[in-house]
Amino acid sequence: MNQLVRQPVEVTIDEQDLLTPTEAAELSGRALTTILGLMAFDKLPIYELQQDRRKRPQRYTSRKAVKQLAKRRDSKAKAG
DSSP states (O other): OOOOOOOOOOOOOOOOGEEEEEHHHHHHTTOOHHHHHEEEEEEEEBBBBOOOOOOSSSOOOEEHHHHHSOOOOOOHHOOO
């Protein structure tokens, strides 16, 4: 049996590209829980700033990655 463990990898990213999950939800028109799920299942990248020394640092995702998500299917649009 294998245990899958995430390992932090230092990367260089333009901090202007970073969005909080709340901002990503607003930009994409999706629910916050959907964005958090996409981050948890590695469909969106997760970043933490190295200088954030809190016990639970703020997590961010990429604006570019959010914009590349497939268009949201809106079941309400076809009702009517």
